[in-house]
Amino acid sequence: METDKAIMMTDKVFNDPIHGTVPLHPLLVRMIDTPQFQRLRYMKQLGAVYFVYPGASHNRFEHSIGVAHLAGELVKALQTRQTNLDITDKDVLCVQIAGLCHDLGHGPFSHQFEEFIHKARSDSKWKHEEASLEMFDHMVESNDLEEIMKKHGLKLPIDVTFIKEMIKGRSPEDPLPVGRPDKLFLYDIVANKRNGIDVDKFDYLARDAHHLGIKTNFDHLRFIHFARVCKVDGIQQICTRDKEVNNLYDLFHLRYLLHQRACQHKVKNGIESMILEAFVKADQHIQIEGSGGKKFKLSTAIEDMEAYTKLNDHVYEQILHSPNPQLVEAKKILERIVSRQHSRFLGETKATEAMITEMKSVDGVESHFLPKALKRRKNELVEACHGAGLTTNNDDFDVHFVKMDYGMGDKDPIMKMGFYSKSDPETAVTLTEDQASMFKPTCFSEQLIRVYWKKIDETTQKIDKTGLSEVQKCVSQLL
Template identity: 35%
Template sequence: MSQAYHAPMLTHPETSGVSMRTEVEGTVAEQASGRVVNDEIWGHIYFRSDMWDVIDTPEFQRLRELKQLGATYYVYPGATHNRFEHSLGVCHLGMEQALKFRAIQKELGLNTFDIKAIGYAGLCHDLGHGPFSHVFENEFLKRAYAQRAVSYRSHHEEHSVKIWHRLIDNNELDIEDAMIKRVSALIESGLDSSPLTGEKSFLGEIIANGRNSVDVDKIDYLKRDARNCNVSISCDLRRLIQHTKVIDNEICFRANNCNNLYQLFHDRGSMHDRVYTHKKGKAVEYMIVDALLAADRAKDYEYSNSITDMDEYLRLDDSLLRRIELERVDESDSHPEMKQAQEIIKRIRKRDLYRYIHEYIVPTRLMADYREVTAEDVVACQKADGSIPGGLRKTLW
């Protein structure tokens, strides 16, 4: 966890409301061309014209078609929010925190370039997501490449950077090379291979904190997800942003805010238990992946190969399931995979979901010998002797 500091946090007229906002609004003409969004979480938030230049592009507007929580919508009907509004929220919070640092810590030398870079990174950090939230990247692509015995490594942050570059080129945006490079580094700052270094590397912790994972991305999605799923969380998320300070090039939290930090992780754990890993939601996710795998084989691996072709990748969104469902199938076709995919989707529509059997927490001491559980293991585990092929046995604790 970040180190804590004990100095009192002083208020500053430039750290709130309009006074702080005008630091990056620029000229009167630029202010006139900006627009205000009435966000369900953060209220009225202002974006200047250069941010709208990015927002009003096909690459960014695609985020409207990607639900933030994917299959969770099948369990929580209110979870209709998408990555578009989340990205607006992250941009707003990120710039707000950067402006606070600029106002109260002049020694950091933050300038308009830094603030704008944070804004762009907040907007574009999720451009690389595929359909159905993390399911496409973490489940579908992983299994699709494993079935083909092809090595696979992919992070949506890397796709976000590629699409960020493409967005600029395709829409002929006048953004300098130094800004493009800085934003790319900020987007990837949460990865182990983060290219962000130097005296202002703490800026990477605002959007994607790879050191302790407390960042404005998490703050926005926790509050937004909880609201739309009608689940209560008790952490004062806004206070976490307000009571921070940069020490030794790291974002730190006031010592008396430790309980609030604890509550943040408690709330995140609660959201994982109640929402993100809900057993019915996971059942739908597994069924979506199985449908995608079957359809992918029927389409000569068009979907899994899309990560190497950004033109194809950007055509994918949450409508993919409906497209598969409506695909014409020739009954004489020698490749029945598309029909198989459609049958799985039909089961989802009729809520004939995969059955939940059991969950198993693998003790740390057994992780070295742990292997993937197969269908045969599940069946064998129900036998009286508890034997499992391969030498595994049921263990009681």
């Protein structure tokens, strides 16, 4: 049993390349030192982007610590600036824990794993946020953290509920939460579903840009400095100064830029599709031991948090170097990635409104990979190639639907933000279109259809070098 003295030790200091010196509460340090959190050391923040940008080697481990730090900085600024909000030290600690644990549920290659679950289990509803809640419960239970949490002043189970509500995020139309129904503004700090302006985004944009070598203009410290809680339509929300509107447009423009240059890079998307295919082929042949010694597949590990704790990006190397003959097909796909024999990018076009409507209506979910909705597109490609005298079939093509936006589809997220003026810091207003920046975009969303050619194995590579240009002609005519 830990002594009270050990439990009440002073903050531990971390050195972070983005935020500098980061002091962390001892309870956060205790959570960091669990297997469930340490697992994030082996989960790259940008997944397959690392195959395109060698600098993108940072992990969700340091990102989560950065989010906990910024969550604390923002809530403490509000606590100091507006004592009437009655923000307690317990509130601060809960917000920091939510920031620290918000990504516990990510799988191998991050959002790519969600695509794998959707395909392998035909489950389009599973999201990593759900697994984060389950993993948080598992972390608390398996490491006997409840007593330590109580000794640090948390009231259970209400504060655990509050933490989990913040991890999940709260939409404006949701019913009142249980944890802090009188302090709704606290729910916008870690996962802001109202307008997307939260400390999770502050950290990953700054951290991703740093490791990708992309210059940034958005200043999250200015946002924290000017943040105030005001009533908007009778509800307390975190607002900022009216003059900060350009800083916020820089935030969302940076998000779009990172998606354009890295997260939706055409080579990265092709590699991602290959990893997805390899995972599907390997699914039945991966055995992960969970609770009670029960074995789980790659796609069923999400059902048992003990098994899921053992699942991280290393599954890629596990498949790549496996002597198991049942993994030969999956292994060959990953070997092609290593030898840079990727699927060939053939072309792209902007998706029409008819295409977007078709995809939503057929699958009912937006995704980078929509095999049902894009089947007709593949058929058209095959017919065009046959018309040009080329022998192809549906399996030779990958067709991706790529979406890049400011976080709210075709809507302007700044219109969902509350602002106040220097002359009246207690009264919040929402900007009109005329009051918004003259430099803001006229379009906030872009959807692309991308086509890839998969036939690059050794036996057909020579033929492909001559036939590829003909395929590209067919694709360009069709697009």
